[in-house]
Amino acid sequence: MKPSTYVRWMLRDSRGARGRMVYFTICLAVGVAAVVGTAALADGIDRGFDQESRAILGADLTVDAKRPLPAELDAALTTIDGLERSDTVETMSMVLVPGTKARSRLTRVFAVRGSYPLYGEIVTEPRGGLEAHLGPDTVVVEIDLLTALGIAVGDSVRVGTQMLRVAATATGGPQQTGFTSFLAPRLYVSQEAFARTGLLGFGSRVQYRALLRLPGPPTRERIDRLVERLEAAVPDAAYLDFDPYHQIGRGRRWIQRMEGFVGLAALLSLVIGGIGVALIVRAWIAGRTRAMAVMRALGVTPTQILVLSLGHTLLLALAGSAVGAVLGCLLPVAVRTWAPSLLPVEIVSVIPVGAVLRGVGLGVGLSLAFALPALSAIWRVSPARVLRSDADPLPPQRLVQVASAVFLVGAVFAAAVVQADQTRHAVWFTGGFVLLIGLLYLAARGLLAFARRVPRRRLSPYLVHGITALARPGAGTVGAVVALGLGTMVITGIALVETRLREAILANLPSTAPSVFLIDIQPAQREAVRAELEEVGAREIDEVPVVMARIAAIDGTSVAEIAQEEGRGGWSLTREQRLTWRKELTPDNEITAGALWSDPERKELSIEAGFAKRLGVDVGSRIEFDVQGVSVTLHVTSLRTVEWQSLSLNFFLVAEPGALQGAPALYLTSALVPEAQEQVLQDQLAAAVPNVTVLRVRAVLDQVMALLERIALGLRILGAFTVLAGLAILAGSVSASVLHRRREVALLKSLGVTRGGVVRLFLTEYGLCGALAGLVGGGGALLLAWTWLEHIADLDVSLPWLALPTAMLGTAILTAVCGLAANYRALRVRPREVLR
Amino acid sequence: MSAPILECRGVGKHLPSGGRDLTILEGIDLVVPRGDFVAILGPSGSGKSTLLGLMAGLDRPSSGSVLLEGRALEDLNEDALARMRRRRVGFVFQDFQLLGNLTARENVSLPLELTGVDQAWERAGDMLERVGLGARTHHYPSQLSGGEQQRVALARAFAPEPALLLADEPTGNLDAKTGRAALDLLVGLRESAGATLVLVTHDDQVAARAQRRVHLEAGRIVREDARA
DSSP states (O other), X not given: OOHHHXXXXXXXXXXXXXXXXXXXXXXXXXXXXXXXXXXXXXXXXHHHHHHHHHHHHTSSEEEEESSOOOHHHHHHHHTSTTOEEEEEEEEEEEEEEOSSSOEEEEEEEEEEESXXXXXXXXEEESSSHHHHHOOTXXXXXXXXXXXXXXXXXXXXXXXXXXXXEEEEEEEEOSOOOSHHHHHOOEEEEEHHHHHHHTTTSTTOOEEEEEEXXXXXXXXXXXXXXXXXXXXXXXXXXXXXXXXXXXXXXXXXXXXXXXXXXXXXXXXXXXXXXXXXXXXXXXXXXXXXXXXXXXXXXXXXXXXXXXXXXXXXXXXXXXXXXXHHHHHHHHHHHHHHHHOGGGSSSOOOXXXXXXXXXXXXXXXXXXXXXXXXXXXXXXXXXXXXXXXXXXXXXXXXXXXXXXXXXXXXXXXXXXXXXXXXXXXXXXXXXXXXXXXXXXXXXXXXXHHHHHHHHOOOTTSOHHHXXXXXXXXXXTOOHHHHHHHHHHHHHHHHHHHHHHHHHHXXXXXXXXXXXXXXXXXXXXXXXXXXXXXXXXXTTOEEEEEEEEEEEEEEEETTEEHHHHHHSTXXXXXXXXXXXXXXXXXXXXXXXXXXXXXXXXXXXXXXXXXXXHHHHHHTOOTTOEEEEEETTEEXXXXXXXXXXXXXXXXXXXXXXXXXXXXXXXXXXXXXXXXXXXXXXXXXXXXXXXXXXXXXXXXXXXXXXXXHHHHHHHHHXXXXXXXXXXXXXXXXXXXXXXXXXXXXXXXXXXXXXXXXXXXXXXXXHHHHHHHHHHHHHHHHHHHHHHHHXXXXXXXXXXXXXXXXXXXXXXXXXXXXXXXHHHHHHHTHHHXXXXXXXXXX | OOOOSEEEEEEEEEXXXXXXXXXXXXXXXXXXXXXXEEEEEOOTXXXXXXXHHHHTTSSOOSXXXXXXXXXXXXXXXXXXXXXXHHHHEEEEOTXXXXXXXXXXXXXXXXXXXXXXXXXXXXXXXXXXXXXXXXXXXXXXXXXXXXXXXXXXHHHHHHTTOOSEEEEESTTTTXXXXXXXXXXXXXXHHHHHHTOEEEEEESOHHHHTXXXXXXXXXXXXXXXXXXXX
């Protein structure tokens, strides 16, 4: 047969298949939209990072330290011809508008020198950039700060000890990713003015950064060579943080990991859509049996019918995938329009060719894979049906059945490998999917067995008929239960995890948990701070000293040497450590090894167990600290675990009282302040001790909750996709049987059943189907949520068993309504029209 | 005498039914010479339609052998059987068996397209003209009366010029007058095409038009007679 004949037949074959095409398209489009949408979004973000990575960094390379950058670095940098350099000193501080009603706001203060940034732009209003507006008495601030303080450009703010005039507002600029940018607005000041504010005083928590721009093309190789050269030139290089633009990307790595997980969640809706495809194809083949028998009798071979049907499926798959791809492409646009703050970078909108190809490929591939087992029934159509409608189907070809099932599982796995960023996750996904399908399938079979055996006595005839209708041939109960159950599981699981997580965060705050932290109190300010706290009625005031130090050596081996060792220390080793001293530990500490302050001969140290493991130390180890230039050696005599959730003041490193005698210390205070007094306290402290940072737990928690909310919203939307796919499947299988239903309704009516009675029958049938799907799906969700919370998130939570009846009832109602709606036409039928 | 177009040798058909083996046909021996018009007569349930299905390779016998133009059908797989039917066998059914989503002309052109005949579309139109439906070519089966549907089915059966035509109660679903007209058309087309016709019926008047009548009862041939 000529290819053109196949095409002609295929087109003829699609007549009268509008319903099938619509449901096929919906089933597939939902899943493909999810896959393309998430991939397009990730692609847009990735491109955003690519295009903006220098603007995000503001440089080709940055060098960061917690102490002023070493002179050796400056010397090494001046030897490079044409290198551009800009410097920032960054700190967190309270900025204040003095007056009778003082107002303050926690702010990120950037003291800049040189042309900042070297890439990207900070747009100022009035125009001109930072250089035009930063003078000895001026600052440029983000608009949020003006709003928080209730002032305008031209007004003055107090930064540290200085009153500075706001010369302009700023938007954009580098270093916008990360949690602190989310927490506090920025203020730019010249380094000359900054020096006068007193914020650079002793013990300030300051980030020193040099921004560098290479002359000529900044290839990765050149930047890597520069880093090597600088590391060799600076003896303390281990304490410096080199950040080349092409490796930025904690955000980027996070996006990639998220893409893997979200991609699998999206794939789930596609796979559920695949089940819909399988059901629709099966119903289609069943409805075409007579036509196929006629074609066989006329001499069309089974292979030709298979090719035709496959071609048909392929066309529908392409159409459904195309619709889904278009919808998916709109997702980044929608996010950019309605929720731009959800994204870490400005996403780049090009047509996401890769995402579209991936979505269409997965959509078409999976629909063919899911259709194949159903299509294999073509071989079983006996041509003798043209003579006897009860002609036996031909014997099944075991090989074809097994091969198509293996092909299907293989296809799901291959799709999971494409979507996940780790093969391990793809294995888990496929295994979990097959297992769940198996469970749902068994549950559905169980329901059918029950429906066949339901006792007829003493039950309402409506109930009996409704139940037995589940077991009717071609009722599609099994497929509907499996698909709806999967959808229910996904959405219930997400809701469970989200609410438990939220509750865990809130519930783990004891009523005595501090609501305010005061950071960087200088010894001379302790009395004033305590007086302010008492004035606003603060309780549970706890004050601890903090000593900043670097680890110089462990058991006699220098940190620089240890840092070379594989898998040890890293950042834990070379960061600035915060030590405190305490005589007694708070109740949320538990000694797990050694004993606290047990060696009168030596200066002792107690380390948090996890941190000790990262450092590679144990009881008996000797750690040499560099405390602001003075060497102090401490002996580890105990390890302990800490319940960080209590929010009490806790430290990885606690020294024996007296061990750090004479070391320069700052103080850290926590207190429980009445909510109404928090702003008052903040304003008063900002006026009296401007270098002290006030962190309000409620504000931070609110921000964390807001972030969690956004993530949860995204997940809920993905979950909704799976339920949508499940409902599309149900509607599809109902519509496939609508002709049959019309006859049934007509017969029932002619036997005297009222329309209300028919509705009751249908409600029973669909309600039961939905309730079972809800039961199995909800049960699966509880199990998954519990596993995740208990073993992965490590939260001790009680699961709400109420979720199970809720899921059952919700799915039952949704299914019953959807089933009735899809049967609307059948319900209105007049017996005469059908039975004539 | 040329080789027979169709030959049944000891053909039997059994079906499992309620745990027992139900005998539909038993020991059927029948030879149909080329160009003959044979009617198979018998009451309902005598196995007529089953025999017709076996002759076309739509179904497989439980015992014995069916030879079409000398080839044993049981040796052929489903694809080969389909190819054989497409070239050599035409069908007319009691319930017409037109494809509901195809127009009259598309139904007729389907077997022609299948064999790759040139100008299948035009030939389908001509064929419908011959059965008197030249004005109804674009109508769907549901828009045609029973008699008209059977005429489309006849056009479809004769269009590829098959050597053997099998008809299963072709007038069974039609009223007496329409049935007679359809039968006249069938016989007329057969004569002009020179095809062999095997026709199954329980109607003596229909069978009277055949050259030879085979009487079937309870799955066995009980009697044969020929038109004088």
